[in-house]
Amino acid sequence: MRRYQFSWKSDPQTQSKIKEYLAGSYSQLLDNNEATVDPVVFRYCGNRKFKLERKDLGDNNSQVFKIGIEYRGTGKPTSSEDEFMGWINLEGSGIRNAGGIRGLKSLRTGHSGLDALILVTSHKPGNLHNPWDDKIDSRDSTMFYWGDAKQHSGKSMMDFQGNRYLKEAEESQIPILHFVRNRQSYVEFSGIYVMQKLETKQMTDQGMTIDNLFVTLERTQDRTVNCEWLRDWRTKNDWAERIKNGPTDWLSRIKPQKTGSNIQSKDHIVANIPSSFVQRKIKLANDRGNGEAKLYIGPVKNKEGYERFFCNWHPMNTYELDQVELLLYLQT
Numbered sequence: 429m430r431r432y433q434f435s436w437k438s439d440p441q442t443q444s445k446i447k448e449y450l451a452g453s454y455s456q457l458l459d460n461n462e463a464t465v466d467p468v469v470f471r472y473c474g475n476r477k478f479k480l481e482r483k484d485l486g487d488n489n490s491q492v493f494k495i496g497i498e499y500r501g502t503g504k505p506t507s508s509e510d511e512f513m514g515w516i517n518l519e520g521s522g523i524r525n526a527g528g529i530r531g532l533k534s535l536r537t538g539h540s541g542l543d544a545l546i547l548v549t550s551h552k553p554g555n556l557h558n559p560w561d562d563k564i565d566s567r568d569s570t571m572f573y574w575g576d577a578k579q580h581s582g583k584s585m586m587d588f589q590g591n592r593y594l595k596e597a598e599e600s601q602i603p604i605l606h607f608v609r610n611r612q613s614y615v616e617f618s619g620i621y622v623m624q625k626l627e628t629k630q631m632t633d634q635g636m637t638i639d640n641l642f643v644t645l646e647r648t649q650d651r652t653v654n655c656e657w658l659r660d661w662r663t664k665n666d667w668a669e670r671i672k673n674g675p676t677d678w679l680s681r682i683k684p685q686k687t688g689s690n691i692q693s694k695d696h697i698v699a700n701i702p703s704s705f706v707q708r709k710i711k712l713a714n715d716r717g718n719g720e721a722k723l724y725i726g727p728v729k730n731k732e733g734y735e736r737f738f739c740n741w742h743p744m745n746t747y748e749l750d751q752v753e754l755l756l757y758l759q760t
Contacts, residue, residue, distance in 0.1 A: 449468075450468065468480050491511075491515045491654070492652050492654050493515075493617040494617060494652050495617055495652070496616065496618075498614045498615065498616045499511035499614065499617065500512065501615050502514075502613060503525040503613075512607070513525065515655040516546065516655065518535065518659060518662065521533045521543070521662050527548070527576070527589075527590065528547060528548050528550070528576060528590065529545065529546075529575070529576055529590030529591075529594065530545070530546040530547075530548070530593075531546075532544040532546065532658075532662060535662050535663045536665050537665050541596060541600065542593060542597065542600070543662040544604075544662065545597050545603070545604045546604075546606075547604060547605070547607070547621075548607050548608075548615065549606070549607075549608050571618075571621065572643070572645075573606075574641070575590055575591040575594055575642070576588045576589070576591060577591055577638060577640040577641070578633055578638070579638050585640055591640070594626060598623055598626045601682040601685075603653075603661070604620065604622065604623065604645060605621075606618045606619060606621055606647075619647040620647070620650050621646060622646050622678065623643060623645055625643070626641060627641070628640070629642040648675060648677040648681065649677040650675035650676060653675055654674070654675075656673060657671075657674045661674065667684060
């Protein structure tokens with residue numbers, strides 16, 4: 429653990445900033461001449477700079493992301509010191525310690541897609557090849573972000589996982605959280621965003637012109653994101669429980685959902701089946717047994733409900749079975 433020593437007694441500018449940030453407590457101290465408590469965290473930002481962050485009393489265990497604040501990212505989500513992956517990850521729904529576009533899988537009953545997207549922009553030099561030039565301005569609410577396609581002789585644009593995540597985010601109402609890595613082992617939260625536009629653009633990588641996704645994002649007016657809400661959003665089935673303690677402006681931009689998407693009636697049955705029980709020939713190409721296959725038995729007169737159940741998957745990713753095939757399917 430590193431320790432830093434600093435002094436503000438000989439620096440009028442630092443004194444002025446501290447008085448400005450803690451104006452209420454400073455005025456109270458001058459008026460009453462009594463001790464007052466106003467907890468503040470001094471975060472070292474590198475290059476001999478510190479950032480002040482007010483900390484609420486009795487809220488030592490609060491896990492809240494605030495715009496402009498850096499959080500410790502050790503790369504070990506089980507570590508008590510990790511304020512990034514450690515606050516976000518759940519068993520079965522977590523982000524990896526690499527990649528700019530990371531998805532958080534839904535843990536809700538009957539849902540196997542993404543429930544959130546985590547974007548990371550790194551301004552720290554590293555060994556990984558990074559051809560993307562994201563445009564982020566903390567003074568502007570609009571952000572431009574590239575997908576993760578690179579020049580590759582054997583891959584096309586949609587063969588990259590991050591681009592598939594972006595495409596799924598375009599078709600669903602999921603929160604998009606963005607972080608900036610300015611130095612090793614720390615990320616700064618820049619806000620929660622909604623997707624405005626997703627398009628295909630060309631970029632240059634290693635002297636070659638390639639296609640890649642390019643997304644325009646708009647930051648909401650929310651200054652904080654409660655990690656408890658982010659966990660409930662992925663795990664709760666009831667809509668009221670999912671939005672409790674959620675970011676107000678972001679929630680106002682999405683459509684409320686009905687509770688219980690897997691409603692069963694006399695004429696149809698819907699269910700999720702672990703894909704380990706699904707025959708190889710009818711699995712998705714990228715399914716290696718860790719996902720789920722969706723089974724719908726019944727009429728397809730309600731096309732909207734049918735499409736919604738299958739998350740608007742492309743017809744090539746859905747399969748129709750006759751009665752005999754269905755029996756064989758259920759026996760596997």
